Amino acid sequence: MTAAAIRTGVPADHDAIAALYREAFPEEDLLPLLCGLLAGDGVLSLVAAGDDERVVGHVAFTDCAVAGDTARAALLGPLAVAGERQGRGIGSALVRAGLDRLAAAGPVRVFVLGDPTYYARFGFAPEAGIASPYPLPGEWAGAWQSLALGGAGPAPSGRLSVPPVWDDPALWAA
Numbered sequence: 001m002t003a004a005a006i007r008t009g010v011p012a013d014h015d016a017i018a019a020l021y022r023e024a025f026p027e028e029d030l031l032p033l034l035c036g037l038l039a040g041d042g043v044l045s046l047v048a049a050g051d052d053e054r055v056v057g058h059v060a061f062t063d064c065a066v067a068g069d070t071a072r073a074a075l076l077g078p079l080a081v082a083g084e085r086q087g088r089g090i091g092s093a094l095v096r097a098g099l100d101r102l103a104a105a106g107p108v109r110v111f112v113l114g115d116p117t118y119y120a121r122f123g124f125a126p127e128a129g130i131a132s133p134y135p136l137p138g139e140w141a142g143a144w145q146s147l148a149l150g151g152a153g154p155a156p157s158g159r160l161s162v163p164p165v166w167d168d169p170a171l172w173a174a
């Protein structure tokens with residue numbers, strides 16, 4: 001059972017979200033990316049709040065584009081759940097809530113760079129026709145995945161165009 005409520009993130013959540021990522025990714029400085037995402041337009045930011053309203057999880061979906069595609073495009077990430085609350089369905093609830101909201105607005109293709117064993121449960125599958133914004137290290141090839149929702153038709157081939165906040169080769173390298 002998910003002991004957390006999913007809601008849209010608000011500016012008052014920013015410090016708690018930053019603290020969440022510092023804990024979940026101690027080796028990486030995701031703060032610049034997060035600040036850009038939380039301040040920018042075209043980003044769906046969802047938080048999971050516990051009974052005490054504490055933020056225990058977060059996910060972002062960023063509007064992107066694929067030239068020639070009739071479906072919208074969105075990039076899932078980053079995603080984190082507080083250490084002591086992991087494994088209770090909170091990450092899944094965040095992802096599913098975001099996918100539901102995106103699909104409700106019409107055809108959309110959602111992309112993610114992440115562990116296929118985690119994302120396959122939502123229907124994500126390896127994406128070969130639409131390339132990531134920057135070349136990925138060979139060992140990450142299977143981590144580039146997509147999911148078509150809301151009646152999205154066949155995908156054209158091409159490359160995912162991302163807004164400036166994601167347009168940094170360092171975010172796509174090992």
Ligand SMILES: CC(C)(COP(=O)(O)OP(=O)(O)OC[C@H]1O[C@@H](n2cnc3c(N)ncnc32)[C@H](O)[C@@H]1OP(=O)(O)O)[C@@H](O)C(=O)NCCC(=O)NCCS
Binds near residue numbers: 080081082091
């Ligand atoms: C990955 C993460 C967001 C999942 O959230 P969660 O609330 O713990 O996940 P859920 O409870 O919805 O799902 C639990 C499942 O995810 C799996 N899982 C957890 N972390 C995982 C990871 N880093 N990679 C792959 N699978 C993972 C668990 O083994 C479990 O699998 P099962 O259902 O087959 O038993 C969370 O564990 C986390 O924040 N980890 C640290 C940050 C991170 O690695 N983020 C990158 C996501 S690709």
